[in-house]
Amino acid sequence: MGMNRKWAFLFLMLACISLVSGCWSKKELTDVALVSALGIDIDEKGRYVGTFQIINPGNVAGGMQGGGAGQGPSVSVYSTTGNNIVEVSRRASTKISRRLYYAHTNLVVVSDELAEKEGLAAIMDAFDRHPEFRTTARVVIARESSAADIVKTLTAVDKIPANKVIKTMELTEKRWGEHVKTNIQEVTKDLVSPGKEPILTGFRMIGNAKKGEKMENVQESALDAILQADAIAVFKDDKLVDWLTGETARGTLWVLDKIKSTGISIDWQDKQEAIAYQVVRQKTKVTATMKNGQPQISINVQAEGDIDEANVPVNLADPRVLLRIEKALGKEIEKEIHKSIQHASQHKTDIFGFGEAMHRSEPESWKRMEKNWNDEHFPKLKVKVNVDAYIRRTGLRSKPMHFGGHLRVGPPVGQRVKAVGFSTPRG
Amino acid sequence: MEKARISAYQLFVLMYLFQLGSAILIPLAIEAKQDAWLAILVGMIVGVVPFFIYYSLYQYYPDILPTQYTERIVGKMFGRAISLLYILYLSYLSARVLRDFGEMLLSFAYPETPLFIANALLMFVVMYTVRKGIEVLARTGELLFTLMILLAFSGLLLVVFSGLIDLNNLKPMLEEGLKPVIKVALTQTVFFPFGEVVAFAMIFPYLNHPKKVKVAGLLALGLGGTGLALAMAINISVLGVDLVSRSQFPLLSTIQSIQIASFLERLDVYFMIGSIIGIFLKISVYFYAAVTGTANLFNVKQPSQLAYPIGIIILFLSVTIASNFSEHLEEGLKLVPLILHLPFQIILPLFLLIIAFIKRGKGQKEKRVQRESAPRRGEA
CATH class of the missing domain: 3.30.300.210 (Nutrient germinant receptor protein C, domain 3)
Incomplete structure (x- = not known):
């Protein structure tokens, strides 16, 4: 009896070790694509075009010079279309070999066209609801550029373009005060509040979009294409109605x-x-x-x-x-x-x-x-x-x-x- | 009834964690909008009444379980019927809390895991604990309590220092007057979570110093209620009323908003550990009460033998009581308080107390009890 009990216990322990160690839906690091930024445009047919900025881990790590890593661009970018955000995201699996992982998505770029025509409410729900997506992710509006351009352009000092956009926005809010950092949670709060309307920072790509996608862009001292914080987008209900620049923008802040x-x-x-x-x-x-x-x-x-x-x-x-x-x-x-x-x-x-x-x-x-x-x-x-x-x-x-x-x-x-x-x- | 003794401090710890339990997960009392915290506090104060009913019954019969004294009060047949109903009630509630746990886990962290597996993992731990008896459960509670307090304090500091709290969100106070607050307090918070301490009627007889039950209970009610009100006030001041009311787990959203110095963020684990501690204790207490009650009612010599069979039933029950999360919540917040909580937490105990009081006649001891309970009957 005593012996039997011991064996049964041992068996149970082993069973637990193999069954309870949290491998139910495991995802190896090599099977996930870390999405650093997500750009959303709208095409002629009114469908959403999502542009995913995916980190190339090998090209980010290991310093600027040599060390084997860092030959290719630090991010790769893919675009897919769909009628809603989930469709866009799931359809991306036709182009990307790894599961899109949104827990590190810190930036959402929405094109001005989409913000004017469709409004923000239509796309915010997916971000707000999804458990993987962080409501602390920043939202910006692509001004007179497509969201895809903002997401595609390679940046120099900050290797991951999403980080460059976020850090620029945070810094300029702190130092100059004509732009404002806003995250998904703040946008949704303002969208539903009848006593306050949302504002978001605009970003534009200046220079040559095609060149901005190439590695050469970051190998020059004066970049061919840069991303710049530009004006504050003013919303009414959830639609973009105006831009505030200069003193008017700062007055708002x-x-x-x-x-x-x-x-x-x-x-x-x-x-x-x-x-x-x-x-x-x-x-x-x-x-x-x-x-x-x-x-x-x-x-x-x-x-x-x-x-x-x-x-x-x-x-x-x-x-x-x-x-x-x-x-x-x-x-x-x-x-x-x-x-x-x-x-x-x-x-x-x-x-x-x-x-x-x-x-x-x-x-x-x-x-x-x-x-x-x-x-x-x-x-x-x-x-x-x-x-x-x-x-x-x-x-x-x-x-x-x-x-x-x-x-x-x-x-x-x-x-x-x-x-x-x-x-x-x-x- | 097993031969075991727990201290007043252990009772306090169990009751405190029991109340935080699943209540801290959900947008509690959000129907009162920005005054939700007030509705919780009002619920807590009114919640003292049911506690005194259970306490008075315990004073009459300090050495036996409720499943026994119901027989003595209303006779063998009715007594047993009532006891059986209570056992079913307690089992159902532990299944409910287990479901809360599973839904929380699946909504937020493990979307691809079947609910049954998630629930089973916790339920087996609960079954194991309860099998070991009340003393082990109480000691576990003590350990977890320390952890919980550490989490709560550091969590509070993190929220404060991240500068997220905007007290303006709590204004205007009493926008629609006191009425909605009182309404929410009387239809929801007084039953859930404060009246739920009815489960502890099964645990009172284990106290080593019966006189301290009152202090421990009131302290647990007071601190638990304050903790819940504080948590809700923080949720609202961080997220705003609208976001809290749309959130399945507002505390999670609050914790996820924390960003300090760009590296102290994504502290979801705070929520996870805190909620699992509370939920584990809550299920365990309900489940323990159900198991001891069953053993007592059916004269099973060792209550521990019933832990696994009843546990399995609760596990299956937890998966089948609702087909989706919305249904589960709707039942829990709209139906259960009036259909189950009201009769089991207030009407039946009050009824038992009155009959016990009449039966007992007027002894020296009863007079003291009468003074404590009589003025409050009217309010309940």
Whole structure:
């Protein structure tokens, strides 16, 4: 009996080891294709075209020079079509020998055409629902490029193009504040919220798409094709309606309290953009109230920062002067905010979440306005903006070198080009 | 009834984990929208009432199992019938929790594994534990409790430090007034999970210090309820009401949102371990109650002998009670509370308590019990 028991136990243990070790649906690493980015376009027949950026592990590892690895491109790209996302994904098996694995997909690129015609809602459900797909994956809109181009273009410093796009977007949001990083979860949240509409960063491929796909693209110092963050896509309901650029885009980020640091330039003594102020930290508060039965929004911004550049003879050692500069800076930021609000009002889309603020503070009135908030109430909204900008430091120098009067002040007013263009691509 | 003793602390641990159990997985009380956490707290406070009913019955009969005292209260035939119904109720509930586990596992991690296999893996562990008796179960609970607390605290810190919490999502509070909150509390949270401690009526007699049952029970209710309310408040403040209400497992979505310093992310395992601990304990307690009850009712000398046969039945039951997850949830949140929980958690125990009270006459001991339970009867 005792012996029998022992054998039975041993048998059970062995059975467990072989059966319970989690090999039910095992996938060897050599059988999965790690999808780093997924681009979605729409073709003439209205079908989705999915472009999969698949990592070539052998070509990513092992440093830049030699070591055997790294001869081919770091990613391979395949495209398939289908009537919905699942169809696109499953049909890819006709072209790719490995099972598509989405757990590391950090980027979804949607073409502007698709976003305008079909809307985002139609494609977001698949990403939101699938357990493998991460809702923390970033979403961008391909602006005046196809999503496929964004996914195909090889990049230099960051070997995996998806990472380059994500890191660029995150960095520029932090440093410059005219773009915003958004993930699937945030998009779906904004899509369903009646008091806030989604915004997404646009990316465009600049240069020659065909050359961008080739290894030569990354073997030059000035790349033939680069990917650049370009404008913020504004949505109404789930459709792309407009693009915000420059100050209008940054104004939006101010309202959303997403500015981390940026550079603000103001005119001084008839010289345009003479003083540059670097925002180090800021806090924006949006409050919604009802005044005489009318919704009203007030925006309070408190920004703190340093003077980074001064190209006019201005006495930065004088606190009274700094006070005047602070005033001017506040005005400048206010102007940006007003610009962005005007812009959104024209399109009747509340990208700032004013509706949500209203919902929080005036739930009773909100119930009345909820249905036609975007079309009726939001454009007529009274918005008060108050910006306090504080200068804390002026860098390692106090007065600028012009101050002595020996140095002529830069070129005359109005000769400089103000717009930030897309000019020639640079690495 | 096996010869075993557990401490008040062990009872507390079991009850605490039991309540977190499967309740922490699902969008609990989300019908109350952003006030879900409030509905949970209200449910917890009202949930003290059923607990006192079971506690009072236990005070009357501190040394025997409910399956025995039902006989003493309402006579042999009715008593046995009630006991049998309770055993079926407990078995069904353990099958339900087992199904919760399987559905969770399959929806999120193992889509290609058959439900039966997933459920069987856990159920065999549960059967093994329960076969070993209540003392082993309680000690397992103690071990897992430490792990759970570590997980909960580090998880909380991670969520906080990832900057995901937006308390604005919890506003406006009481948008539709108190009514929806009370309604959800009284139709859902008071039964699930708080009233479910009815299973512990089968475990109270094992306490080594019977006087400490009250403290341990109330503490477990209070901390369990607070934990659940906190978890739900965090879910809503991270995901927003809409996303929580559309999520099968909101806590999972919350944990998946964590991204700290671009390397602390994909912490799904937190959710996995936490939920398996809770679910394991919950199934074990239900299952243990069912097994001891059956053994007691049918005079089986060794309750452990019943662990495997009943376990297999529960395993099959868990796969067959619903044909899909939506059906399973609909039954669990809409039907079970009113059709099963209400009679088994409140009506029957209250009925038994009243009869026991009348039968007992007015002894010295009963007066004390009366003072504790009588004012609360009206509310229930």
